[in-house]
Amino acid sequence: MPDRIRTERLVLRAPCRADISAIATLADNRKIHAMTTLPYPYSQQDAEAFVETFARSEAEHAYAIALPDDELIGMVGLHLDPGADPEIGYWLGEPYWGRGYATEAVGALLDAARRTGHCTTLRAKARSENAASRAVLEKLDFRYVGETVSGCGSHKDVPVASYELTKSFGTP
Numbered sequence: 491m492p493d494r495i496r497t498e499r500l501v502l503r504a505p506c507r508a509d510i511s512a513i514a515t516l517a518d519n520r521k522i523h524a525m526t527t528l529p530y531p532y533s534q535q536d537a538e539a540f541v542e543t544f545a546r547s548e549a550e551h552a553y554a555i556a557l558p559d560d561e562l563i564g565m566v567g568l569h570l571d572p573g574a575d576p577e578i579g580y581w582l583g584e585p586y587w588g589r590g591y592a593t594e595a596v597g598a599l600l601d602a603a604r605r606t607g608h609c610t611t612l613r614a615k616a617r618s619e620n621a622a623s624r625a626v627l628e629k630l631d632f633r634y635v636g637e638t639v640s641g642c643g644s645h646k647d648v649p650v651a652s653y654e655l656t657k658s659f660g661t662p
């Protein structure tokens with residue numbers, strides 16, 4: 491995957507220590523927690539652990555989503571589980587919702603994954619009630635494959651919609 495991905499309005503780049511404060515501020519949001527695995531409250535220490543340990547690891551390949559002046563607005567990434575298809579995840583700070591940024595960032599990550607030629611299928615999950623996230627996935631041609639119930643974490647027993655994207659994958 492490339493180090494940096496540019497889109498019309500955004501830059502996707504590796505998260506770094508300078509992002510910790512902005513991540514801690516934006517991610518400390520009950521509405522984001524309700525739709526993701528991010529904890530609430532979300533502390534400075536959570537942001538530090540994310541940047542220093544998890545963001546770029548065997549299990550995760552995350553990109554900070556930034557405006558052209560490098561203001562951080564959210565995060566998008568691939569969760570990597572050996573033997574399973576990569577799963578895409580994302581969140582934006584609430585002040586930046588509703589402007590098409592998630593669709594632009596996720597779409598760019600899909601294109602980059604496609605260009606590697608190694609990725610035949612991408613998966614994504616969203617809480618069934620998460621209409622905005624489902625709209626993002628559907629605009630990017632993810633196919634709904636069914637509903638399950640989450641089995642762990644703070645959102646146990648919550649209905650979750652699963653999606654997959656296979657179209658055009660594996661052909662660089």
Ligand SMILES: CC(C)(COP(=O)(O)OP(=O)(O)OC[C@H]1O[C@@H](n2cnc3c(N)ncnc32)[C@H](O)[C@@H]1OP(=O)(O)O)[C@@H](O)C(=O)NCCC(=O)NCCS
Binds near residue numbers: 522586620625
């Ligand atoms: C989900 C999230 C990333 C969307 O970000 P965003 O930049 O606002 O998304 P976009 O503007 O690219 O697209 C959102 C789409 O959802 C639609 N939408 C928003 N709220 C909706 C609702 N309640 N019902 C139906 N559609 C809705 C918008 O109209 C838009 O579609 P359009 O472009 O066709 O009009 C953002 O709301 C977020 O971070 N939420 C909290 C964390 C989260 O849910 N992460 C995803 C976990 S699976």
